[in-house]
Each structure stands twice: as C-alpha cells, then as structure tokens.
Amino acid sequence: xxxxxxxxxxxxxxxxxxxxxxxxxxxxxxxxxxxxxxxxxxxxxxxxxxxxxxxxxxxxxxxxxxxxxxxxxxxxxxxxxxxxxxxxxxxxxxxxxxxxxxxxxxxxxxxxxxxxxxxxxxxxxxxxxxxxxxxxxxxxxxxxxxxxxxxxxxxxxxxxxxxxxxxxxxxxxxxxxxxxxxxxxxxxxxxxxxxxxxxxxxxxxxxxxxxxxxxxxxxxxxxxxxxxxxxxxxxxxxxxxxxxxxxxxxxxxxxxxxxxxxxxxxxxxxxxxxxxxxxxxxxxxxxxxxxxxxxxxxxxxxxxxxxxxxxxxxxxxxxxxxxxxxxxxxxxxxxxxxxxxxxxxxxxxxxxxxxxxxxxxxxxxxxxxxxxxxxxxxxxxxxxxxxxxxxxxxxxxxxxxxxxxxxxxxxxxxxxxxxxxxxxxxxxxxxxxxxxxxxxxxxxxxxxxxxxxxxxxxxxxxxxxxxxxxxxxxxxxxxxxxxxxxxxxxxxxxxxxxxxxxxxxxxxxxxxxxxxxxxxxxxxxxxxxxxxxxxxxxxxxxx
Amino acid sequence: xxxxxxxxxxxxxxxxxxxxxxxxxxxxxxxxxxxxxxxxxxxxxxxxxxxxxxxxxxxxxxxxxxxxxxxxxxxxxxxxxxxxxxxxxxxxxxxxxxxxxxxxxxxxxxxxxxxxxxxxxxxxxxxxxxxxxxxxxxxxxxxxxxxxxxxxxxxxxxxxxxxxxxxxxxxxxxxxxxxxxxxxxxxxxxxxxxxxxxxxxxxxxxxxxxxxxxxxxxxxxxxxxxxxxxxxxxxxxxxxxxxxxxxxxxxxxxxxxxxxxxxxxxxxxxxxxxxxxxxxxxxxxxxxxxxxxxxxxx
Numbered sequence: 001x002x003x004x005x006x007x008x009x010x011x012x013x014x015x016x017x018x019x020x021x022x023x024x025x026x027x028x029x030x031x032x033x034x035x036x037x038x039x040x041x042x043x044x045x046x047x048x049x050x051x052x053x054x055x056x057x058x059x060x061x062x063x064x065x066x067x068x069x070x071x072x073x074x075x076x077x078x079x080x081x082x083x084x085x086x087x088x089x090x091x092x093x094x095x096x097x098x099x100x101x102x103x104x105x106x107x108x109x110x111x112x113x114x115x116x117x118x119x120x121x122x123x124x125x126x127x128x129x130x131x132x133x134x135x136x137x138x139x140x141x142x143x144x145x146x147x148x149x150x151x152x153x154x155x156x157x158x159x160x161x162x163x164x165x166x167x168x169x170x171x172x173x174x175x176x177x178x179x180x181x182x183x184x185x186x187x188x189x190x191x192x193x194x195x196x197x198x199x200x201x202x203x204x205x206x207x208x209x210x211x212x213x214x215x216x217x218x219x220x221x222x223x224x225x226x227x228x229x230x231x232x233x234x235x236x237x238x239x240x241x242x243x244x245x246x247x248x249x250x251x252x253x254x255x256x257x258x259x260x261x262x263x264x265x266x267x268x269x270x271x272x273x274x275x276x277x278x279x280x281x282x283x284x285x286x287x288x289x290x291x292x293x294x295x296x297x298x299x300x301x302x303x304x305x306x307x308x309x310x311x312x313x314x315x316x317x318x319x320x321x322x323x324x325x326x327x328x329x330x331x332x333x334x335x336x337x338x339x340x341x342x343x344x345x346x347x348x349x350x351x352x353x354x355x356x357x358x359x360x361x362x363x364x365x366x367x368x369x370x371x372x373x374x375x376x377x378x379x380x381x382x383x384x385x386x387x388x389x390x391x392x393x394x395x396x397x398x399x400x401x402x403x404x405x406x407x408x409x410x411x412x413x414x415x416x417x418x419x420x421x422x423x424x425x426x427x428x429x430x431x432x433x434x435x436x437x438x439x440x441x442x443x444x445x446x447x448x449x450x451x452x453x454x455x456x457x458x459x460x461x462x463x464x465x466x467x468x469x470x471x472x473x474x475x476x477x478x479x480x481x482x483x484x485x486x487x488x489x490x491x492x493x494x495x496x497x498x499x500x501x502x503x504x505x506x507x508x509x510x511x512x513x514x515x516x517x518x519x520x521x522x523x524x525x526x527x528x529x530x531x532x533x534x535x536x537x538x539x540x541x542x543x
Numbered sequence: 544x545x546x547x548x549x550x551x552x553x554x555x556x557x558x559x560x561x562x563x564x565x566x567x568x569x570x571x572x573x574x575x576x577x578x579x580x581x582x583x584x585x586x587x588x589x590x591x592x593x594x595x596x597x598x599x600x601x602x603x604x605x606x607x608x609x610x611x612x613x614x615x616x617x618x619x620x621x622x623x624x625x626x627x628x629x630x631x632x633x634x635x636x637x638x639x640x641x642x643x644x645x646x647x648x649x650x651x652x653x654x655x656x657x658x659x660x661x662x663x664x665x666x667x668x669x670x671x672x673x674x675x676x677x678x679x680x681x682x683x684x685x686x687x688x689x690x691x692x693x694x695x696x697x698x699x700x701x702x703x704x705x706x707x708x709x710x711x712x713x714x715x716x717x718x719x720x721x722x723x724x725x726x727x728x729x730x731x732x733x734x735x736x737x738x739x740x741x742x743x744x745x746x747x748x749x750x751x752x753x754x755x756x757x758x759x760x761x762x763x764x765x766x767x768x769x770x771x772x773x774x775x776x777x778x779x780x781x782x783x784x785x786x787x788x789x790x791x792x793x794x795x796x797x798x799x800x801x802x803x804x805x806x807x808x809x810x811x812x813x814x815x816x817x818x819x820x821x822x823x824x825x826x827x828x829x830x831x832x833x834x835x836x837x838x839x840x841x
Contacts, residue, residue: 248653251651251652251653253726253727253728254646254649254652254727255654257642257646257727257728258646258652258654258658261639261643261646261658261697262658262661264696264697265661265662265665265697266661268678268693268694268696269662269665269668269670270665270670271670271678272670272671272674272675272677272678273668273670273674274674275670275671275673275674275675275677275678276670276671276674278673278674278677333570336563336566336567337567339559339560339563340563340564340567341560348571349567349570349571350827351824351827352571352574352575353570353571353574354823354827355574355575355578355820355823356574356578358752358756358816358819358820358823359578359756359816359819359820360755360756360757360758360775360815361756362756362758362775362778362779362782362815363778363812363815363816365782366581366778366782366808366812367577367578367581367812370577370580370581371577375595376595378576378577378580378598412573412574415570416574420830420831420834421834424831424834443553443555443556443559444555444556444559444560445555445556445559477759481779481782481783495672498671498672498673499672502672502673503763509673509677512671512672512673513671513673513674516670516671516672516673516674517671519671520668520669520670520671523667524667524668527667
C-alpha cells in the first residue's frame with residue numbers, strides 16, 4: 001500500500017463522482033400524486049422543449065422567449081384571443097405554425113410514452129437515446145459520449161484483464177498501466193457526460209426522466225463497476241501484471257479455500273449495502289420491486305427534523321463524555337494498580353475490575369436503575385444521609401442527568417477491561433528508568449507521573465485516535481434500556497432513533513435506512529481521518 | 544521492583560501507598576456492591592425486601608425466588624437456547640475464523656491483501672439494521688436458530704487477532720509440512736490449529752461472551768418465536784415490565800405468595816450472570832494476551 005501510484009487519488013475521486021452520478025437522475029423529485037402506476041407521461045411538455053421553438057424563432061425572426069411563451073400558452077390550452085393579445089399583429093401566423101408542428105411532434109412522442117416501447121435493455125437504451133437525441137437539442141454530444149466511453153471502458157478493461165492473466169513477464173505491466181490511464185480518462189469523460197445529461201434531464205424533467213431514469217442508473221452503475229476494477233488493478237501491482245494464470249493454478253488450494261469466505265463476506269457484509277437504495281425510495285414492503293422513488297426526500301426530512309438532530313447531538317455528546325471519562329478512568333486505574341506491590345492484592349483487584357465487563361447491558365441497566373432508584377437506591381440513600389441532598393432525586397425524570405448516567409455506567413462496566421491494554425504497555429517500560437529515578441530521589445508518585453505515564457504515551461495516543469474515529473458509535477444498548485419517554489430529548493441516539501422509526505412508530509424503513517447511512521458515512525470519514533492522523537504522527541497504522 | 548523496596552520509604556511514599564490502597568478499595572467496593580446487593584435481594588424473602596434496607600446480607604434467607612425463576616417456562620427455554628447458541632457458535636465461529644486467519648497469514652498467497660481488505664472494511668462499513676434485516680428475511684434466516692450462528696461466522700477483529708498470532712509462528716512449521724506433501728487444510732488442522740490454542744481460547748471467549756449476552760438479535764430477528772428466545776432477552780422483558788407491574792393486582796397476589804417482581808428480577812439476574820461470572824477468572828490470562836495482540840500491535 002505504501003507505493004501508491006500518483007493517479008490513485010484521481011481514481012478515488014472518480015469513483016466518488018461515479019457514485020454521486022449514480023443518484024443524480026433522481027435528484028429531481030417526481031411529482032408524487034397518482035404515481036402508483038409509474039410516472040405520468042406528458043408529451044406536450046416534451047414537445048415544448050424540442051427543437052420546434054428554436055426553428056420557428058429562426059425562421060420567423062421573432063425573439064425566442066416570445067415564441068416559447070406562445071407555445072406554452074398553446075400547450076396550456078389558452079384560447080386564441082389571449083394568445084394573440086401577447087403578440088403583434090404581424091406575428092399571429094406563428095400560432096398556426098406552432099400548433100401544427102407541436103401536434104406532429106406530440107404524435108411522434110406518444111410512441112415513447114407507451115410503456116410497451118419503453119425499454120431498458122442495454123442496446124434498447126442506445127437505440128432510444130439515439131431517437132431522443134434526434135428530437136431534442138439538449139446534450140447531444142454528452143449522450144453520445146456516454147455511450148462511447150461506456151463501450152470503450154468495457155473493451156479496454158477486458159484487454160487489460162486478459163493481458164494481465166496471460167502475459168507472464170513483468171513488462172506486461174506497462175501496457176496495463178497505459179490502458180488503465182486511458183480507462184480513467186474515458187471514465188472521467190463518461191461521468192462528466194452523465195452528469196451533464198442528468199442536469200439536462202432536470203430541465204425537461206418529465207420526458208427525460210421518464211425514458212432515461214433507469215438508463216442513467218445502469219450507465220452509472222456499470223461505470224462505477226469498471227472504476228472499481230480499475231482501482232483494484234491499479235492499487236495492487238500483483239494483480240496488474242505479475243500474477244499469471246500459471247501462478248494462480250499453483251495456489252489453487254488456497255484460492256479454493258478463500259472463495260467461500262469471499263462469497264460469505266460479499267453476501268453478509270456487503271449484500272445489505274444494496275438495501276441502501278431504500279433510502280431514496282418510499283419503501284413499502286408490500287410494493288415489492290415497484291417502489292416509489294423519492295430522491296433525497298428522506299435525507300432532507302432527516303436533516304430538518306428536530307428529533308433526528310437531537311439524536312445526532314446526543315450521540316456525539318454521549319460518545320465524547322464516554323471517551324473522556326473512560327480514558328481518564330482506565331489510565332488512572334492502570335497507573336494506580338501498577339503501584340500495588342502486593343501481587344495477590346493486585347491480582348484480586350484486577351479480577352474484580354474485569355467482572356462487570358462480562359455482564360450484559362440488560363443486567364447492567366437493571367443494576368444502574370436499582371442503584372439510582374428513588375426509594376432504596378444506594379446513591380440517594382447515601383446522599384441524603386450525608387446531607388448533600390434534602391430529598392431523593394428521580395434521576396430518570398430529568399433529562400440533564402442522562403448523559404452522565406450512561407457515562408458512569410460505561411465507566412463502571414469497562415474501566416477494568418480498558419485498563420488491560422495500558423497495564424500491558426506499562427510492563428514494556430524499561431525498569432532501569434525507575435531505578436535511575438529512585439537514585440535521583442524520586443518518590444513513587446513522581447515516578448508514576450514522570451516515567452510510567454510518558455511510557456504509555458504512544459499507546460494512549462493510538463487508542464485515542466481509534467476511539468475518536470468511533471465517535472458516531474456511542475453504543476445503543478445502554479440508551480435503549482435506560483431511556484424513557486420523559487427524557488427522550490437527551491436519551492435518544494441515532495441507533496435508537498432508527499429502531500424507533502422502523503419498528504415502533506410508523507414502520508418507515510426508508511427513514512431508518514437513511515439515518516443509518518448518514519451515521520455510516522460520517523463514521524467512515526472519521527475513521528479514515530483518524531487513520532491518516534495516526535499515520536501522520538508516525539504511529540502504527542490501525543490496519 | 545525488589546530493589547526499589549530496599550530503599551527506605553519516605554513519608555510521601557507511605558502516604559501515597561495508603562491513598563492508593565484506599566482508592567482501589569473504594570473502586571472494588573463500587574464495582575462489587577451493586578452485584579452483591581442483587582445477590583442479597585435474590586436470597587432474601589420477597590415481602591421482607593419491600594421494607595428496604597437490604598444491603599449486602601439477606602435478612603431472611605430463602606430460595607423461594609429461585610424456585611419461582613426455575614419454574615418460569617420462558618426463562619428455561621431461553622436458558623436452553625442460550626446454552627445451545629453459545630456452544631455451537633463458539634465452536635463453528637472459532638473454527639472458521641481461524642481457517643480464514645490461516646489462509647491470510649500465508650505470506651505467499653497472492654490475494655491475501657485483497658481478501659484482508661475485504662474483511663477489514665466490514666469493521667467500519669456497516670449497512671445498518673434495516674437492510675440487514677431485510678436481507679436475512681430474503682435468506683430465510685429470520686425466525687430460525689441459524690440467525691444466531693451464521694451472520695457472525697467470521698468477525699474481522701477476531702480474524703486479525705488470530706492472524707497476528709499466526710504471523711508470529713515460525714514459517715518452518717508450514718514449510719516442512721509442505722515438503723512432506725501435506726495440503727493446506729491438513730497443515731492448518733494438524734499443525735497450526737493446535738499451536739494457536741492460547742489465542743483461540745481468547746477468541747472463543749470473546750465469541751462466547753458475545754453470544755451469551757446478546758439479546759438484540761432476538762428482538763430484531765426472532766421476536767415472535769417463543770422457542771427461540773434467549774435468557775438475556777427474557778430477562779430484559781422481565782426487567783422492562785416494571786411500569787406495568789407496579790399498579791398491577793397480580794403483583795399484590797405475588798406478594799401474598801411471598802414472591803415480588805423485584806425479587807424475581809434479582810434472582811433472574813443472578814441466574815443469567817452466573818455462568819459467565821464463574822467462567823471468566825479462569826480465562827483471565829488468555830483474554831489479556833488476546834487484547835494486547837489485537838489492540839496495540841498492527
């Protein structure tokens with residue numbers, strides 16, 4: 001991984017762009033009324049956007065916007081007098097010309113509107129696009145470019161692939177490299193074209209989306225696939241040129257053993273990702289494959305909904321609290337435990353400290369509730385006895401306590417467990433350092449602060465970065481068990497929000513999925529930033 | 544350490560040791576008190592518990608609470624399923640995780656980087672609850688016992704822990720076996736697998752704890768199946784039923800029968816926690832090694 005090609009970044013960016021373009025055709029929301037049987041096709045609007053207006057404006061010498069407005073009025077079925085009132089007397093004749101031409105056009109277009117003729121096979125799409133391009137002025141070049149680059153990238157990928165497999169010498173890597181670069185260039189053009197068409201489609205929304213919607217989808221998907229192949233081919237030299245068919249045969253045993261694992265990962269870990277498509281649908285389980293597409297609707301809803309934003313805030317806040325508390329406590333505990341001289345005592349404390357880690361959150365939540373109970377809870381009892389409180393508090397009735405309740409529950413459960421790793425790295429510190437410090441007259445406390453703590457600095461740093469990357473995962477089991485409706489505004493986290501939306505209120509799977517994607521994407525970003533940071537500070541990379 | 548002890552302790556050091564001991568004692572008390580309190584409540588007579596003031600020692604001993612718990616049909620089904628899934632999953636998942644780790648620890652394998660990447664990414668990229676649920680529905684895994692076993696056959700983290708350990712073994716084991724004509728599976732099963740016992744014990748413990756403690760998958764995948772419930776899930780239902788039972792006439796009836804929900808809950812909690820709490824002290828050295836391998840290195 002260290003010897004990355006310079007164009008690796010470009011491929012990554014392209015891949016990202018391709019994923020974006022995957023969704024672009026859906027960016028513009030279709031109207032939702034009466035959508036159950038598919039989009040309603042409006043040939044008159046399409047005709048309005050064809051070359052007719054340009055042609056008529058050119059022939060008659062009248063300004064294009066006037067012609068357009070006239071045509072629009074005709075389409076809208078205004079009576080002749082109203083239309084004429086917007087024109088000069090000598091321009092009246094264009095009304096007839098426009099009406100006639102648009103009627104012809106609409107007749108032609110009715111064909112496309114027929115569901116029978118709508119075809120989504122690969123070649124059917126090319127044919128359809130050709131006929132559409134003839135009719136419309138938008139993005140002719142882009143449309144052709146998409147088709148061209150698509151075919152070329154497929155051909156080139158195959159050439160590269162065969163070259164890799166059957167050419168034994170290392171020199172074979174060079175043509176592969178060139179082909180890959182070409183491939184990238186092609187894909188770039190293809191993606192730009194797809195985006196251009198998609199944007200064009202927004203202008204003639206009904207007709208273009210109607211006939212191209214799935215087409216774009218397929219083009220973008222194929223393009224994305226090719227890019228992924230290109231990435232793998234480029235990132236790993238072994239694949240690009242050095243691995244030969246003969247070598248694969250030699251390792252057939254290992255490869256055969258790997259295949260089930262690869263299939264397993266693809267099915268169980270990557271398979272569900274295909275379900276992310278639900279987030280841009282209004283998913284109804286009963287509708288089967290006939291879902292209504294809603295583009296970014298659900299995301300827009302999420303980002304404007306108070307409940308979700310609150311859940312987001314709570315997630316981040318609780319993870320921050322958990323992070324800080326668990327670091328302070330685990331490190332402190334490890335340092336103090338390290339100072340215990342009595343081996344048996346040390347062992348005992350250690351064993352006790354691991355105990356809560358093995359209890360499930362179900363049990364821990366029950367214990368926390370007991371400890372904090374209004375009557376008979378030990379915390380309230382002690383606080384009242386010591387005169388800190390006048391009357392017992394119901395900690396689960398006021399939202400302001402919840403974050404800290406979860407924080408300290410996590411501390412109670414995990415401090416011992418988290419300290420294991422610090423204790424292990426303390427044992428790696430050179431004992432000579434302590435001896436030298438003793439000779440200099442340092443006491444136990446001073447040695448702890450000036451030798452042990454700096455000694456485990458790098459461990460702390462690496463773990464801190466890992467955990468910062470995990471900030472979107474505040475855990476949800478504790479919150480799910482401990483929350484109640486009174487304190488929902490501080491207790492809800494993204495995961496419980498997903499559960500709530502999908503299972504308890506309204507059963508909206510799309511919202512749940514969208515919230516899940518939101519969380520996943522942010523946490524992946526955070527993890528990769530964390531990885532980069534760790535690398536930049538010359539620490540061991542995580543994986 | 545022995546040398547430092549010889550040096551005469553300064554008053555500061557003595558003060559430090561005293562404070563340290565106090566802090567750690569408090570820590571242990573805080574850790575243990577809630578658990579011991581639950582234990583005491585579970586052994587105390589139910590009606591007596593209601594008067595409060597039970598701390599560490601039961602006032603009136605009884606095993607009535609446990610009798611009630613062991614007579615609850617759902618809890619016992621749950622216990623059976625929990626034991627089954629823990630045993631089966633631990634065996635199956637440890638084996639397959641180790642097998643994949645072996646394949647990926649072979650440095651000569653051309654695709655180990657690609658396959659590793661495929662698995663490592665899964666640690667960070669999770670599809671979410673809903674898409675997973677729908678996929679499992681399509682695969683007919685929901686409402687079946689196998690939903691506890693199959694989805695976790697290989698966890699990337701466990702695989703990395705084992706692989707790191709295997710990378711530390713000398714290559715000569717494998718090489719000499721290969722010279723003798725042994726296949727990869729044979730080498731794995733006869734040579735590498737036995738050599739990895741410590742790390743396998745660690746991973747098996749991780750898996751067993753996870754399996755024993757999991758309730759969420761029951762709630763999502765098998766909510767309506769009474770014969771596939773687990774102990775933790777039943778316990779959760781028992782514990783979260785609190786609001787319904789306080790004003791419930793049934794609760795009063797229970798009270799008359801010397802059993803209250805509170806005491807039953809305490810007993811059920813102890814029953815659920817008991818096996819794993821008994822087990823972990825003996826496996827302590829294993830999970831310490833396991834965590835150290837997986838956490839800091841690589």
